[in-house]
Amino acid sequence: MATQSSREAWFSQYQDLDRDDGKQLIGPDGFVRLCEALKYSMDGLEPLVLLWKLGAKELGTVELESWDREVRAMGVTDNAALKSAVDVVVDKFKTDLALCKDFAAYKDFYRQVFLYLRSQNQRILVETAKTALPLITNQHWLFMRFVEFLEAQGPKMTTMTRDQWNLLLDLSRSVDAKFSGYSKEEAWPSLFDDFYDWIREHPAPSPPRSIDVTARCK
Amino acid sequence: MTPLPANYKTDALARLKSAIQAIQQSQPTPQGLEELYRDCEGLCLHKFGSDVYAMAKAELETYTCQRLGEINYQPDASVLNLTTQFWAAYTQQLDMIKCVFLYLDRTYVLQSANVASLWSMGLSVVRQCLVDTGMKSKLIRLILGEVAKERDGKSADQESLLSLVQMLVDLGLSSQFFMPSLIDASRDYYARESRRLVGSLVAIQPAEESRSSSNLASTMSVPQYLAHVKLRIDEETQRAARYLNTNGKGPLLSTILTQLIEKHAERLLTTSFDAMVDAFMLADLANFYSLLSSVGKIESLKRYWVMYIKKVGLRLVQAPELDVSLVSELLALKQRLDDIMTSAFQNNGILAHALRESFEGFVNSRRNKPAQLTAKFIDQCMRSGNRSTTNEDVESLLDRVVVLFRFINDKDLFEAYYKRDLAKRLLYNKSVSIDTERSMIQKLRVEYGPGYTKRLEGMLRDMDVSSDLEGKLTNLQQAQETSGIDFHATILTQAFWPAYEPLPLVIPRDVELAQEQFVRFYNEKHNGRKLFWQPNLGTCLLKVVFDEGIKELSLTIMQGTVLLLFSEQDVLSYEQIQENTGLEGVELTRTLQSLACGKLRVLTKEPRGRDVAETDVFTFNAAFKSSHARIKIGQILLKEVENESKEVEEHIQFDRMYQVDAAIVRILKARKQADHPTLMSELPGQLKFNSTATEVKERIETLIERDYLKRDDTDPSIYHYLA
Numbered sequence: 011m012a013t014q015s016s017r018e019a020w021f022s023q024y025q026d027l028d029r030d031d032g033k034q035l036i037g038p039d040g041f042v043r044l045c046e047a048l049k050y051s052m053d054g055l056e057p058l059v060l061l062w063k064l065g066a067k068e069l070g071t072v073e074l075e076s077w078d079r080e081v082r083a084m085g086v087t088d089n090a091a092l093k094s095a096v097d098v099v100v101d102k103f104k105t106d107l108a109l110c111k112d113f114a115a116y117k118d119f120y121r122q123v124f125l126y127l128r129s130q131n132q133r134i135l136v137e138t139a140k141t142a143l144p145l146i147t148n149q150h151w152l153f154m155r156f157v158e159f160l161e162a163q164g165p166k167m168t169t170m171t172r173d174q175w176n177l178l179l180d181l182s183r184s185v186d187a188k189f190s191g192y193s194k195e196e197a198w199p200s201l202f203d204d205f206y207d208w209i210r211e212h213p214a215p216s217p218p219r220s221i222d223v224t225a226r227c228k
Numbered sequence: 229m230t231p232l233p234a235n236y237k238t239d240a241l242a243r244l245k246s247a248i249q250a251i252q253q254s255q256p257t258p259q260g261l262e263e264l265y266r267d268c269e270g271l272c273l274h275k276f277g278s279d280v281y282a283m284a285k286a287e288l289e290t291y292t293c294q295r296l297g298e299i300n301y302q303p304d305a306s307v308l309n310l311t312t313q314f315w316a317a318y319t320q321q322l323d324m325i326k327c328v329f330l331y332l333d334r335t336y337v338l339q340s341a342n343v344a345s346l347w348s349m350g351l352s353v354v355r356q357c358l359v360d361t362g363m364k365s366k367l368i369r370l371i372l373g374e375v376a377k378e379r380d381g382k383s384a385d386q387e388s389l390l391s392l393v394q395m396l397v398d399l400g401l402s403s404q405f406f407m408p409s410l411i412d413a414s415r416d417y418y419a420r421e422s423r424r425l426v427g428s429l430v431a432i433q434p435a436e437e438s439r440s441s442s443n444l445a446s447t448m449s450v451p452q453y454l455a456h457v458k459l460r461i462d463e464e465t466q467r468a469a470r471y472l473n474t475n476g477k478g479p480l481l482s483t484i485l486t487q488l489i490e491k492h493a494e495r496l497l498t499t500s501f502d503a504m505v506d507a508f509m510l511a512d513l514a515n516f517y518s519l520l521s522s523v524g525k526i527e528s529l530k531r532y533w534v535m536y537i538k539k540v541g542l543r544l545v546q547a548p549e550l551d552v553s554l555v556s557e558l559l560a561l562k563q564r565l566d567d568i569m570t571s572a573f574q575n576n577g578i579l580a581h582a583l584r585e586s587f588e589g590f591v592n593s594r595r596n597k598p599a600q601l602t603a604k605f606i607d608q609c610m611r612s613g614n615r616s617t618t619n620e621d622v623e624s625l626l627d628r629v630v631v632l633f634r635f636i637n638d639k640d641l642f643e644a645y646y647k648r649d650l651a652k653r654l655l656y657n658k659s660v661s662i663d664t665e666r667s668m669i670q671k672l673r674v675e676y677g678p679g680y681t682k683r684l685e686g687m688l689r690d691m692d693v694s695s696d697l698e699g700k701l702t703n704l705q706q707a708q709e710t711s712g713i714d715f716h717a718t719i720l721t722q723a724f725w726p727a728y729e730p731l732p733l734v735i736p737r738d739v740e741l742a743q744e745q746f747v748r749f750y751n752e753k754h755n756g757r758k759l760f761w762q763p764n765l766g767t768c769l770l771k772v773v774f775d776e777g778i779k780e781l782s783l784t785i786m787q788g789t790v791l792l793l794f795s796e797q798d799v800l801s802y803e804q805i806q807e808n809t810g811l812e813g814v815e816l817t818r819t820l821q822s823l824a825c826g827k828l829r830v831l832t833k834e835p836r837g838r839d840v841a842e843t844d845v846f847t848f849n850a851a852f853k854s855s856h857a858r859i860k861i862g863q864i865l866l867k868e869v870e871n872e873s874k875e876v877e878e879h880i881q882f883d884r885m886y887q888v889d890a891a892i893v894r895i896l897k898a899r900k901q902a903d904h905p906t907l908m909s910e911l912p913g914q915l916k917f918n919s920t921a922t923e924v925k926e927r928i929e930t931l932i933e934r935d936y937l938k939r940d941d942t943d944p945s946i947y948h949y950l951a
Contacts, residue, residue, distance in 0.1 A: 132933045133933075171929065171932075171933055172933075173929055173932045173933065173939070174929075176939075176944075177939075177944055180944050194921060194922070195908075195921055196904060196945060197903075197904035197925070197928075197939075197944060197945035197947075198925075199925065199929050200922050200925040200926045200929065203922060203925075
């Protein structure tokens with residue numbers, strides 16, 4: 011029988027106890043231990059999904075309130091159950107972006123990842139993005155090409171904006187490998203116009219991994 | 229009623245019959261007209277009208293068929309003539325016969341249904357006969373043959389044709405048979421002719437003198453062809469007037485025009501339109517226009533008009549090497565095009581609109597340059613020393629330039645350049661006349677509103693105020709002790725004038741005193757205003773003693789300051805000059821170059837040469853010689869102009885960015901939300917200049933980043949205003 015106190019007890023195993031401000035939260039250290047307990051590699055997708063499922067607002071930080079709320083919503087009472095729940099979501103997210111049944115959830119997760127990994131309020135380091143994007147999109151072809159594009163931009167581009175990050179997802183659902191149907195007259199960020207030009211000059215050597223995403227998602 | 233004699237009817241009929249025959253033989257009738265009339269009357273009264281009628285009809289038929297039959301056997305060459313003669317005679321006879329049988333017409337005919345008057349009956353007899361013998365078709369064919377002959381330039385018997393056509397009309401054979409055949413024949417004839425002529429079109433020869441359109445000319449140019457068409461139309465109009473009634477003229481002419489012009493409009497335009505415009509062939513273009521207009525092909529003309537203008541215009545605008553004369557070329561082009569519009573195209577609305585649009589298109593195809601060059605052109609017009617034109621000429625030239633100005637989209641850039649040039653003219657007193665300056669600003673104001681020109685007007689006002697102030701100060705100076713310098717200051721309101729870099733110049737003490745005195749005087753009048761001196765804008769007049777004598781040198785303040793150092797010492801090094809004047813770098817170099825390395829060397833430089841190095845040493849050139857007593861030494865300005873232009877453009881670019889931002893926020897604030905296309909379509913209305921889609925998108929992105937707006941969660945092409 012899950013109770014408030016049992017949830018709190020569970021929470022307190024990972025809680026950051028060295029705090030002066032009296033806030034009750036799991037800090038980065040505790041979070042790492044939790045991931046170890048769940049047998050999640052810190053390089054993988056799982057920790058990010060876990061954070062998101064636990065309603066975290068910042069990287070590696072889970073407040074008691076959201077822990078409580080989310081853990082109850084998931085209906086889990088211990089690590090094993092938590093791991094199962096998270097694994098299910100991770101699997102879903104890994105199955106391409108054909109996560110159409112729950113696309114709203116994925117989109118929420120995708121956008122949240124920016125907020126975790128950003129370096130300034132509205133910006134993220136390109137270096138970070140280059141690692142994160144393939145990871146959270148399971149190497150979706152569009153994001154892979156975007157990473158190539160970022161490489162080609164060289165040192166002049168050090169950050170990208172939140173707007174650009176967010177809209178990449180929309181872009182991945184709107185164009186095919188040749189970017190047919192893309193128009194510079196539309197509302198896409200101007201970086202994407204450059205991306206478009208670059209794509210035209212560097213056509214992909216092999217067909218994209220996921221085909222006809224848009225059709226499946228309609 | 230008296231009973232009739234037994235053979236009355238037969239006798240009377242016989243008498244009437246022989247009368248008819250006599251008339252037809254052109255013989256006098258056995259009986260007189262009175263008697264015959266009474267015969268007819270009598271027969272009608274006794275209800276024998278139908279017999280009379282039948283008899284008359286039979287006689288007419290016999291006669292007609294016989295005569296026409298004879299004619300039919302004749303060779304074609306004479307058929308028309310014979311028919312004409314026949315018809316003339318017949319109608320005359322019928323007229324007489326009608327007189328004889330007048331009573332019949334007025335009683336029996338009127339009282340009986342389906343019985344035509346004698347005249348009508350007479351005509352229908354002929355008609356029927358013509359049809360039966362096949363002569364109708366033959367006649368039509370022969371008539372058309374004559375028309376074709378005329379068209380080929382040979383002569384035809386016009387009298388005969390006229391009466392024959394009239395005959396066909398009277399017989400009711402015209403609209404149903406003759407006219408359609410005529411139209412068909414005309415169509416074929418002109419289809420062939422136009423195919424032949426258009427198929428062999430040649431280029432326009434430089435001196436096209438022969439306007440004679442020989443119909444058999446083997447090759448023509450387009451203007452010649454058009455003249456030929458015009459001739460044809462005139463011919464046909466005359467022919468139609470001669471022997472066709474008005475109902476026929478319309479369809480006939482339009483058929484001909486279709487063949488000659490409409491079908492070949494594209495070909496004609498493609499072949500020579502551009503050449504004709506280039507060669508400014510007004511009369512031929514007018515011809516072209518009116519012909520195309522009559523077949524409704526103005527849209528095609530418009531297309532070529534637009535292509536031409538864009539082609540010529542783009543070539544002018546896109547070639548940097550032509551920049552020097554670009555504005556005058558554009559003005560000349562506009563003038564030519566306007567002349568064509570008035571003289572050839574009858575100021576057609578569609579073409580005028582197309583002209584404006586195309587002009588605007590190519591003028592703005594190269595960003596920034598047209599604005600800059602137009603401003604420069606005006607500057608040259610406004611400068612004194614421009615002796616070639618009178619005041620009126622300048623006015624009308626400026627009017628035309630203002631028209632050009634309308635097409636330029638970068639109006640804010642133009643204002644910036646204009647302002648800069650105006651400043652120079654005002655400060656160095658180079659304007660040809662202040663009235664002209666005012667008039668030009670007025671023109672700009674009319675075009676673009678007072679907000680646009682208020683700074684320029686402010687500049688002019690400053691000059692006026694300053695000279696007023698001058699007057700007061702001079703009076704004051706006379707009453708006070710002066711420092712021995714004739715000192716003049718001009719006050720510029722900072723907001724109106726271009727931005728000037730402050731210059732750290734150490735001016736001579738005397739000048740400083742004069743400046744301070746001025747500031748005191750000014751502050752008495754206008755308390756609370758701060759004055760900043762701009763020595764880089766000022767000039768001075770120095771009296772310098774050379775070996776040859778005293779000369780007055782007109783110099784910039786910087787030059788003057790440097791030169792004054794030499795009043796104490798004859799030789800100074802670069803460094804010393806630098807230290808004493810506070811000038812350095814490019815400014816110092818330029819100033820020294822102008823004094824020591826140009827044509828007029830009041831200083832000499834060791835080592836010699838054009839370039840100034842920091843190790844150089846300068847000596848006062850007492851041996852300087854010149855035949856003039858007053859000499860102006862100009863600065864070397866070339867590079868400055870280029871950099872200035874860049875600065876002006878950069879400044880405008882920044883300015884524009886903020887304007888775009890403000891406009892976007894304004895639009896979204898009013899609407900709370902808008903999708904991308906709506907925003908893009910509203911922006912031009914808010915901005916004075918063109919901006920590209922990319923530039924706008926970049927501004928939108930920075931506004932998103934700064935939390936002025938955000939994208940919609942579901943549809944990223946919709947923006948929401950964030951309060």
